[in-house]
Amino acid sequence: MDVGYAEGFEYYAQNAGAQIAANDAAERIALAEEEIAALAEAIEALGTNKSVDFLSGDIAEYLLAHTFNVDAILSESENRGTVPRVTTFASPDIVLNTGEEFQVKSYADGAKSAKAQSVTYQEAANNPSTKAAAAHAIAQGDVDQSSPIYEGMGRVIPKGQTEDAELFLDRKAAKESVTRKANAQRYSETKSKLSEVVEDKKGIKSKSFSREESKQIARDAKEGKLNLEDYGISVDQMIKAKHILASSLKAGMSAAMIAAVLKAGPLLVSCIEELVATGEIDLDRFQDSGTDLATKSGSAFVTGSISSAIVEAMRSGLLGESVKDFNPSIVASATVVAVNAIRNGVRVAKGEMGNREFADAVVRDTFISAVALAGGAVGQATLPMVPMIGYLLGSFVGSAVGGITYNAGQSLLMSFAVDRGITFFGIVDQDYELPESTLKSLGIEVFEYERFMPDSASIDMFSPDALPFDTTSANNYQVSFPKRGVIEFGKVGYIS
Known part of the structure; x- marks a missing residue:
């Protein structure tokens, strides 16, 4: 599966439930x-x-x-x-x-x-x-x-x-x-x-x-x-805290179920194909996928609950008249981006994710969200008789296009950074440290300073050898240019 498409599908699986929850809340208030x-x-x-x-x-x-x-x-x-x-x-x-x-x-x-x-x-x-x-x-x-x-x-x-x-x-x-x-x-x-x-x-x-x-x-x-x-x-x-709490919890459960169904679909298809082709199923992969499924469902529960509560409070006028008519789809998308950012922020704090990866994840979610919203608007305009179905179909296409487009754009950006050596205002880190293989080819001894131990002094006896004369040959010299490429996330350096 294309990486960009997979990222778009991941976003949609989490976003779909939040969109339904937010729009249901808006409809309920109406x-x-x-x-x-x-x-x-x-x-x-x-x-x-x-x-x-x-x-x-x-x-x-x-x-x-x-x-x-x-x-x-x-x-x-x-x-x-x-x-x-x-x-x-x-x-x-x-x-x-x-x-x-x-x-x-x-x-x-x-x-x-x-x-x-x-x-x-x-x-x-x-x-x-x-x-x-x-x-x-x-x-x-x-x-x-x-x-x-x-x-x-x-x-x-x-x-x-x-x-x-x-x-x-x-x-x-x-x-x-x-x-x-x-x-x-x-x-x-x-x-x-x-x-x-x-x-x-x-x-x-x-x-x-x-x-x-x-x-x-x-x-x-x-x-x-x-x-x-x-x-x-x-x-x-007339709206009370019990109304918002009950409806948000119900919306969260629905969002979690939607995410589970969307995530389980490709997994079940893959398992069926594997069973037909080999006659057996890789239970370890199935277990790993099940763990990921539970994680995504939990995340969808959070975004669905929060989206429903925010939209219900906004549309009812509890948060003021200025935000009463705010688009619930935008609220849902912003909630998904925010929740993902918080979760990734925790990973950064724990050392599981770097700062550049965190920034890229936020930008990626925001970009896919914008394209998904545009796709949802087109889908809703195309199928006005069934607005929510039209919106979800358009949002799915938009999420996939957004994921693929962002991934392609990121590859293009890194390729340009490799060729031109630019940093795009700090987005890309240009590392000019020579790789170990290049240093060794130049005759430079490479050692790990943490393990360096000096040799003990010893006096060698001097005995002159006969002076040798070597003939010079042009074939003994080789000229090579070190190549640059992506050596880690958001970082360009010498690879050989």
Whole structure:
């Protein structure tokens, strides 16, 4: 496999998960903002003809349902709440797609709200507005007259009324248990279902609103000056640390799985080819590749988690309005480059990597990242109907092209440095120390100073020899020029 392509693929394997995590975070925040916009539209659609008291009751239902949905979106839950606006007898005010139902009552105090939530079929049959429907239900024989008409539903009351409501229900239950035990059960059942929020079984819940808040929102809506942010209904006010932490961890796991799949693909293909060709598999190579796979997956988990957290904080407005619309793909790429730089920095500190290698790794990641971003933009433009798939395909091609291009450019740079002797402002180190073989050919004795030991002095006896005469021949002389080349990373010197 081409070295440049391999480097590009390595980058893509780590970057793909981070890109998906960052864009998912951006989409999640966009959906939450759309839900808040839908709440504003629903309140506006209620009109201004009703009195503040009646309008605030209707508004409370939408406030609870839509803020529940915002929390569900930020928590990556598929559960959603709707306001059916059905006026039939004992119908729910809010329904979740899980099948859970809620009744909303907003009266002047907790006792009155609790009383309305605990109405029985018998009491409803005595009320002129519900008499016919309640009497029909009793006549059918499907209900107990002493049972509450909202039995099984969640009972939502305004914020701040719970204490008074529970006190009222406890007193009524205690009183009725002495004379009418069957009738006392409705108060206990109502208390067990009482809440100030709409909440599902997985902990997704709405905001709570006081009666006065709902009425003030109604006044603002009637006057055409409603701003939901004034009541804590905005993404930056509703998003919590638990949302970012949970989604970032989930994004990190997804990124790690993506990296594992991308890295394992070529390995599995290679093993299958080896098995077909030789009938066996090199388990040692498989084990080494598995270790590398775990390392890359761990790195992808980190970049995916960080990318998701940063984009979610940016898009929600927690980091300020100036970065709210920042491109999530750029954030993901910058995160990958930064994490790689930190990891390589640790290797430099441990002596496992040189400074020049570190600088080259940062430049390489940055270059491949830029080309991958360009490729992703082209891919997204080519396949606009499936933006994420188009972006990932374009990013893959861009990563491969970036790796190959950078590797070719680096080879060209080193070749130019060898031929011209330039350093490119310190990027390349020009070493002019002659190699040992050249020094020996010149008759220079080479020794290692760490091992040099002087010989002991000795006196030799002098005896003159006959003077020899050698004839000179031109063939005894050889002329050679030392060659220069790359002797180590980023370093040019004599090789022979």
